[in-house]
Amino acid sequence: METVHVALAGRDYSVWIGPGLIADNARWRARIRGRHVLVVSNTTVAPLYLAALTKGLEGLTWSSYLIDDGETHKTFANVGRVLEALGELGATRDACVIALGGGVVGDLAGFAAACWMRGIDFIQVPTTLLAMVDSSVGGKTGVNLPAGKNLAGAFHQPRAVVADVDVLATLPQREYRAGLAEIVKGAAIGDPAFFAWLETHADALAARDPTILIEAIARKCRYKAGVVARDETEQGERALLNLGHTFGHALETAGNYSEILHGEGVAIGMVLAARLSEKLGMAAADDTQRLTRLLERLGLPTTPSREHAASRLLDLMRLDKKNTAGTLRLILWRGIGHAEIVSGVRDADVLAVLD
Template sequence: MTQHLNTRVLNVDLGTRSYPIRIGARLLADPASYRELHGRPLKLITDHNVAAQYLAPVCAALKLSDADVLSLPPGEATKSWAKVEQVLDWLLEHRLPRDGVLVALGGGVIGDLAGFVAAIYQRGIDFTQIPTTLLAQVDSSVGGKTGINHARGKNMIGAFHQPRLVISDLATLSSLSRRELLSGMAEVIKYAMLGDADFFGWLEHNLDPLLALDGNRLAEVVERCCAMKAQIVAADERESGRRALLNLGHTFAHAIETHSGYGQWLHGEAVAVGLCMACNLSVRLGWLGEDEAQRCIALVRRAGLPTTPPADMTVDDFHEHMQLDKKVQGGKLRLILMRSIGEAVVSADFTPELLDDTLSRFCRIEAK
């Protein structure tokens, strides 16, 4: 991919908790990327895969020694209670002070885990995200949702805790596995579906070069998604309203991930199925045109993402896991549904029967 893109800076506007997102190529090896952190006590967590590729240049840029780094196993299973305890023990053993900074180098798993640890270590310390996957760059590194999984539900334990700085190095995207890249594309498609019809059309036209890792187009994707997320988060940090739209497809997706055991499905793969299911229910409600739903599902399929849940998953499995969704309010499940491509809404205005029709349709498809 092209390596000489200009660095672009977006700002997440949250008063005293505002922070910059720097997006560009080869940022992670550049000490200037981290100027806010200069002179502060730092500790870094990462995973073994990311460490093999990027730890050396990041440590050089941040002047970190081996004792300042904790590397964890890659994969969703690392977002666990046991790993939070391990990181906390390590920080206390190494006596990171309250004015220190925890740096997360990796994908969504490392970012969510590090952010949660930073939220509860000494009642909250600063943290910095260096996302190295498309999914983390377009979505999870921005906005301050942190947390871990529980056997009973995805992201059931966590906190809202904003980073102080996000460094998105586009060069890292060229080394992603195909599966990781596609997982990120599911979140990209989600942004277009929920809030930007023009972007959706642009994705339809540019999907092939994107999947071929065209640097300029990937840069545009990261910038557009981050800009949309920054705007939504600034308006509704704690998800009392509009921010919930970013969960399009996620209630279905979390049920799939919880059912399958964390790490079997990548998050974006489950989101891809969830987007298709949300479209289906939206059509049943008469809110979304059948033709628009087909465009959405076709884009998901063209991206090489799954469109149906695991073969062994039943309607009852979905019900069981969706019952604990964080958007349940007054005992009623709320879902993000589509009015049109580019317009999503939070709604509890669906009958249990219509939801069952959608669940049956998707569970039957795979059961055949």
């Protein structure tokens, strides 16, 4: 097992990564301070893992609330239903929400926990690779709006993250590959040595080699934990973690959150960001090619669908949370491991890359 520590001045927490962690309930049960627990999950994950998780809740007053599976269900309506479930449970200020699922469940459950009585504890139990290496760590919570992805939300850190890699055995191949995109992203932003390690171990990672997988998850989480500790609310450095996201979120929104997975959008978005960096003279074509090759070896898409007009995607990119006063601010790079925030990017250059 690997343990990653997230240091946040009195709100520190651990990310545990390894097999059998859901059943190892003494570890995470100790992070529950009160007697009320609401487990939020979805209709795909709950039949597989809810019973195992709730064995660790004996002696507590608990209930569960399930949402349907998929990004389209990360809505205010479902946040309202989770809050109603907390009310029916009689949840007090020391209650805890446990998010058992992927990024959608984690984001929504965490947002509801941030709202109930202005903030109660929650524990992340991610069941997708994408959630293990990204959304479960760092305290970003939120929901989607028709205008764009994650436009409503709050920073609300978990009490613990329980990344039980055994659950990945039931993860569909497409979902698994989507999680690999976020691992690549961390290396592409700020760790060229990790990027080279991924190139060396790409085949083993694609094949779900458990030793390589645990190391990759831990290295990505360790990198993100350091960034979050230095910039919890994304005032500067943490924005770099959004490499590829402005493009990717636009693609997700254009497809009504049903055409591509978040990780697929990130993979495509990273390549588009690299190509734009090339166009602006910031980076060499060799780096774009290395990134593209690695993503393709991991079974990820690297080009956007032609179904969405470039002008439509640009309009959606304008709603990105990093923009200021109508000016595009994108995360670009100067090559592998050297990302930066770039303001005032011209529409014409973005359109050229999208076309």
